[in-house]
Amino acid sequence: MSLALPRNTTRQSESMLLGDAARVLHRLSGTVIVVFVLVHVAAQAVLRAPALAGWNAAMPWLPVVQNQPWIHAVLYFSIVFHALYGLRLLATELGARIDYRRSLWIIVALAALAAVKELARYVA
Amino acid sequence: MSEQITVVAEVRRHDPSQGGEPHYQRFEVTGVDSMRVLDVIRSIYEQQAGDLAYQFACRVGRCGTCAVKVNGVPVLACQERCKPEMRIEPLTPFPVLRDLVVDRSEVETRYAALKLSPQRSCAHPGAPEPIDPALAEKLCHLDLCLACMVCVSACPAVAERPFDGPAFMLKLRHMALHPADSADRLPQALEAGMLECFNCDLCTQLCPADLSPAQAVRDFRRQMIFGKGKP
Amino acid sequence: MRDSNDFILESADVLIAGSGAAGMRAAIAAHDAGAKVVLLAKGPRRANHTRMSGGRYNAVSGANAQDSVEAFYRDTVDSGMGINDHELARILADEAMQRAYDLESYGLAWDRTEARKYYLSMTGGGTFVRTLGSIDEGIGITEVMLHQLHARSVPIRDFHMLVDVVVGRDGRVAGALALDLSRGVWRYYRCPSVIIATGGTSQLYETSSGPAINTGDGIAIALRAGAELVDIEFMQFIPISFVSPPSARGYTLTEPAHYGMRHFDPQAEAAHLVNNKGERFVLAHDPVRKEGSTRDVLARAIMIEILAGRGTPEGGVLMLPDKAVFEAFLKERPTYVKRLLENYGEAQARLEAPIAVTPSALYTLGGVRIDPWCRSRVPGLYAAGEAAGGVHGANRLGGSSMPDIQVFGRRAGMAAAEEAKARGPVAAADGVSEARARAAALEACMQRSGGMRPVEVKKRVQKLMWDHVGLVRSGPKMEQTLRAFGDIRSQVLPAIKVTGASRILNREWMEYLELENMLDIAEAMVASSLLRKETRGAHYRTDYPELDPHWTANVWVRREGAATKVERHAAARPGAADMQPNEQKATAQ
Ligand SMILES: Cc1cc2nc3c(=O)[nH]c(=O)nc-3n(C[C@H](O)[C@H](O)[C@H](O)COP(=O)(O)OP(=O)(O)OC[C@H]3O[C@@H](n4cnc5c(N)ncnc54)[C@H](O)[C@@H]3O)c2cc1C
Ligand code: SF4
Ligand code: SF4
Ligand code: FES
Numbered sequence: 024m025s026l027a028l029p030r031n032t033t034r035q036s037e038s039m040l041l042g043d044a045a046r047v048l049h050r051l052s053g054t055v056i057v058v059f060v061l062v063h064v065a066a067q068a069v070l071r072a073p074a075l076a077g078w079n080a081a082m083p084w085l086p087v088v089q090n091q092p093w094i095h096a097v098l099y100f101s102i103v104f105h106a107l108y109g110l111r112l113l114a115t116e117l118g119a120r121i122d123y124r125r126s127l128w129i130i131v132a133l134a135a136l137a138a139v140k141e142l143a144r145y146v147a
Numbered sequence: 148m149s150e151q152i153t154v155v156a157e158v159r160r161h162d163p164s165q166g167g168e169p170h171y172q173r174f175e176v177t178g179v180d181s182m183r184v185l186d187v188i189r190s191i192y193e194q195q196a197g198d199l200a201y202q203f204a205c206r207v208g209r210c211g212t213c214a215v216k217v218n219g220v221p222v223l224a225c226q227e228r229c230k231p232e233m234r235i236e237p238l239t240p241f242p243v244l245r246d247l248v249v250d251r252s253e254v255e256t257r258y259a260a261l262k263l264s265p266q267r268s269c270a271h272p273g274a275p276e277p278i279d280p281a282l283a284e285k286l287c288h289l290d291l292c293l294a295c296m297v298c299v300s301a302c303p304a305v306a307e308r309p310f311d312g313p314a315f316m317l318k319l320r321h322m323a324l325h326p327a328d329s330a331d332r333l334p335q336a337l338e339a340g341m342l343e344c345f346n347c348d349l350c351t352q353l354c355p356a357d358l359s360p361a362q363a364v365r366d367f368r369r370q371m372i373f374g375k376g377k378p
Numbered sequence: 379m380r381d382s383n384d385f386i387l388e389s390a391d392v393l394i395a396g397s398g399a400a401g402m403r404a405a406i407a408a409h410d411a412g413a414k415v416v417l418l419a420k421g422p423r424r425a426n427h428t429r430m431s432g433g434r435y436n437a438v439s440g441a442n443a444q445d446s447v448e449a450f451y452r453d454t455v456d457s458g459m460g461i462n463d464h465e466l467a468r469i470l471a472d473e474a475m476q477r478a479y480d481l482e483s484y485g486l487a488w489d490r491t492e493a494r495k496y497y498l499s500m501t502g503g504g505t506f507v508r509t510l511g512s513i514d515e516g517i518g519i520t521e522v523m524l525h526q527l528h529a530r531s532v533p534i535r536d537f538h539m540l541v542d543v544v545v546g547r548d549g550r551v552a553g554a555l556a557l558d559l560s561r562g563v564w565r566y567y568r569c570p571s572v573i574i575a576t577g578g579t580s581q582l583y584e585t586s587s588g589p590a591i592n593t594g595d596g597i598a599i600a601l602r603a604g605a606e607l608v609d610i611e612f613m614q615f616i617p618i619s620f621v622s623p624p625s626a627r628g629y630t631l632t633e634p635a636h637y638g639m640r641h642f643d644p645q646a647e648a649a650h651l652v653n654n655k656g657e658r659f660v661l662a663h664d665p666v667r668k669e670g671s672t673r674d675v676l677a678r679a680i681m682i683e684i685l686a687g688r689g690t691p692e693g694g695v696l697m698l699p700d701k702a703v704f705e706a707f708l709k710e711r712p713t714y715v716k717r718l719l720e721n722y723g724e725a726q727a728r729l730e731a732p733i734a735v736t737p738s739a740l741y742t743l744g745g746v747r748i749d750p751w752c753r754s755r756v757p758g759l760y761a762a763g764e765a766a767g768g769v770h771g772a773n774r775l776g777g778s779s780m781p782d783i784q785v786f787g788r789r790a791g792m793a794a795a796e797e798a799k800a801r802g803p804v805a806a807a808d809g810v811s812e813a814r815a816r817a818a819a820l821e822a823c824m825q826r827s828g829g830m831r832p833v834e835v836k837k838r839v840q841k842l843m844w845d846h847v848g849l850v851r852s853g854p855k856m857e858q859t860l861r862a863f864g865d866i867r868s869q870v871l872p873a874i875k876v877t878g879a880s881r882i883l884n885r886e887w888m889e890y891l892e893l894e895n896m897l898d899i900a901e902a903m904v905a906s907s908l909l910r911k912e913t914r915g916a917h918y919r920t921d922y923p924e925l926d927p928h929w930t931a932n933v934w935v936r937r938e939g940a941a942t943k944v945e946r947h948a949a950a951r952p953g954a955a956d957m958q959p960n961e962q963k964a965t966a967q
Contacts, residue, residue: 149622179623183624183625185625186623197833197886198878198879198880200883200885202883204421205430205589209430209713210425211424212422212424244883245883251536255423255534255536259528263528264484264526264528265485270483274479275482275490275493275496278487283512284487287512287518290514290517291514292517294424294521322485325485328485
């Protein structure tokens with residue numbers, strides 16, 4: 024195998040800023056998860072607690088949202104991405120040597136796979 | 148072999164000593180397609196705007212003084228290839244002296260405050276100091292930092308939080324690994340905001356010297372958790 | 379000056395111009411000797427030549443048992459073709475290793491093969507493998523030194539350009555005038571001693587390896603202040619530099635790529651150089667050493683090919699590297715492999731494809747004439763590093779500038795501190811009015827509207843120097859060049875205009891100041907090249923192509939009023955034993 028060369032760093036401003044993308048995705052996916060949990064709690068609440076049944080009428084959008092397959096896809100993507108990326112961060116800080124580019128793409132791919140799988144469930 | 152191209156550069160002009168608002172001036176430059184951003188800037192100065200303030204010295208990615216932002220991304224002007232359309236701005240978040248030149252005195256003050264020479268507990272032996280060859284190689288790699296501030300400019304943690312910046316972490320790590328240095332560098336790293344780093348590796352991606360300040364931060368964090376100091 | 383706010387008075391014991399290794403080493407030594415030091419840098423402090431260098435450092439470390447301080451000295455004098463200042467060359471050989479340990483104590487990690495054994499390689503010239511190096515090259519050397527200055531709280535003034543040294547009525551240094559480019563204000567430093575560590579003059583040439591700041595300011599300033607120059611006709615050109623991209627043109631490609639296995643073994647062959655017909659043209663110039671010849675011979679051979687139209691379309695020749703050294707090269711000089719990759723491509727970076735190369739101006743062999751403690755002829759004025767002359771003679775060993783700037787930087791700092799202590803502070807009024815007058819005169823170009831721009835004139839000077847006072851020189855062309863310089867000085871210079879009115883980082887204004895210095899040095903170079911009617915080392919004349927023993931001598935340059943005087947002085951005769959050629963010594967061992 025040939026030895027690895029140093030990097031060619033003459034086109035830095037053309038490449039995607041992976042760190043920025045990852046960080047934004049991590050925050051967005053976190054937000055999605057939190058929002059989902061809140062919505063989920065609200066939905067369960069109106070279903071299970073008779074005292075709150077009146078709220079049901081105030082949230083006519085809830086079932087609509089719940090029935091959108093893409094929302095589930097986004098949710099699955101977010102959960103998988105957020106979890107794996109967070110684990111990657113932890114692992115590297117504990118000493119694991121992980122390539123930041125490759126690992127990011129792998130995590131995105133895995134998260135996308137989860138999303139597609141979720142979509143497929145609805146389509147089928 | 149080399150084709151000619153014409154590029155459009157919008158250069159940010161501002162003289163803070165004269166007040167007024169910054170504005171962007173448009174230039175067209177024609178030259179060989181292997182031109183670097185610095186070639187474009189120099190051509191603008193030589194042919195079109197004799198009053199442009201810009202900085203460079205070595206032109207080969209060594210002095211670290213030519214760093215600018217091209218289309219929003221911090222780069223070394225002398226290494227970055229020219230783009231058909233580009234917006235050239237001074238490096239943020241540093242105070243601008245004029246046009247593309249920033250004032251780095253605060254950066255130097257930070258370097259000085261970090262005491263980045265080995266704090267020796269005993270004098271150099273006056274003969275080859277025993278250093279493992281592999282460690283010597285590693286020390287040299289860490290010492291290749293240009294102090295260009297590209298990483299500090301790109302770092303999102305610097306923008307959001309009280310953090311000196313990746314370049315300083317790298318230099319502290321260099322000292323932490325140096326066998327002649329008796330100081331404890333971890334508290335210094337903490338003081339400089341090491342925990343604020345997002346571990347996003349943007350600094351690693353953009354460093355023109357192929358260094359990874361993010362790895363330096365990770366090494367410090369691991370040292371903090373597991374308590375391992377010198378290797 | 380608009381008003382007195384633009385002229386600020388300060389003081390120091392030792393003022394040092396130059397933030398390269400020579401200046402920084404001087405600052406460390408002067409500070410440690412108890413002096414109040416101020417260090418000026420024309421640009422940001424890291425913008426210096428030392429930082430750009432490969433950092434190869436000749437010293438006798440003991441790692442090669444065959445080598446000796448004596449052999450290093452002889453190599454230096456042989457390569458200098460006998461006209462070195464032998465005392466300076468001796469000091470270089472003697473003290474190089476101690477200064478290398480100083481660098482290690484500052485935090486530099488020399489490459490090593492074992493914990494206590496340094497890794498050695500060959501550089502241009504020399505008979506023994508003796509050169510130290512570190513992967514961080516010039517960056518590492520300047521960085522560890524800078525942190526030493528920080529540790530000592532030595533004030534470093536970025537963007538402060540030394541403009542002139544003022545000599546008092548007693549003939550001693552009274553102070554120095556500098557322009558703070560970042561604010562557009564003048565500063566006059568009252569000080570009993572000034573150290574010139576401003577580096578070389580490679581910017582006098584169209585294609586050069588050094589940084590944009592090397593315009594020979596300090597050498598010209600010293601000349602104007604009354605110091606003498608020596609060997610200024612000798613300019614070292616490096617044979618193998620990048621041809622493209624435009625920004626990097628002229629930057630040294632580094633020797634390991636060129637040397638191949640010769641990098642480790644003086645007997646091995648260096649990479650072949652071929653012209654556009656595929657001929658190994660060097661064989662005609664040096665059939666014995668071939669491509670392993672000295673820098674001067676190779677640079678000239680390449681230049682002649684290019685001038686004869688046998689170069690590549692981009693103006694270079696091709697080097698056929700030896701890919702067997704790639705692995706060692708990658709480990710030892712990763713930065714250069716990176717530059718090859720970025721400038722030329724992967725095949726070239728792996729040393730698998732021909733590499734286009736061109737000669738470029740590298741190193742100013744001459745400079746301010748100094749004694750062993752770096753004193754010039756003017757009491758209180760010191761010079762060290764590339765700005766000083768005499769150590770290397772007519773040609774320099776690759777890797778000998780790094781020890782030079784450490785050894786003589788330190789000596790200059792110590793001597794200047796001592797002088798300051800002996801003399802005490804300079805009287806308050808000394809030199810101030812002269813400095814004010816000089817500053818006012820240098821503001822005139824800011825008010826003019828007609829005339830040429832400094833950058834145009836600079837390019838003209840660079841082209842003249844490259845064409846006629848470069849690798850290939852001849853009497854008539856140089857006479858013509860001298861006249862052209864005279865015209866520039868009398869007609870163009872007084873009418874130069876500066877485009878922008880801003881005083882802050884006005885590059886054209888700075889270039890105008892540089893231009894005066896460049897012209898002073900260019901004239902001194904031509905005048906001494908004309909006087910030296912022979913060919914020796916880096917100085918090659920087509921009208922006098924042979925070495926002439928009569929010229930085992932030095933040319934000294936000094937100013938008398940506005941006139942430049944050049945004189946021949948026999949070289950300091952070394953002892954008879956010193957004359958033995960190194961070759962004999964080496965084979966006799
Ligand atoms: C590509 C390359 C590779 C090299 N490799 C090697 C090598 O491997 N080994 C070796 O021995 N040599 C090498 N050299 C040569 C060596 O780098 C230089 O000779 C040496 O660095 C000169 O050091 P210096 O301290 O004298 O000056 P410099 O490092 O040139 O410093 C000059 C300083 O003076 C300042 N200055 C200039 N004008 C003024 C002014 N008017 N006012 C105030 N300040 C001013 C500048 O800002 C700068 O800080 C190499 C050179 C090049 C170009
Ligand atoms: S990894 Fe840390 S130091 Fe590097 S850019 Fe990201 S936040 Fe900044
Ligand atoms: S770590 Fe890299 S990007 Fe940051 S200052 Fe050093 S060389 Fe520049
Ligand atoms: S000019 Fe020195 S790093 Fe770009």
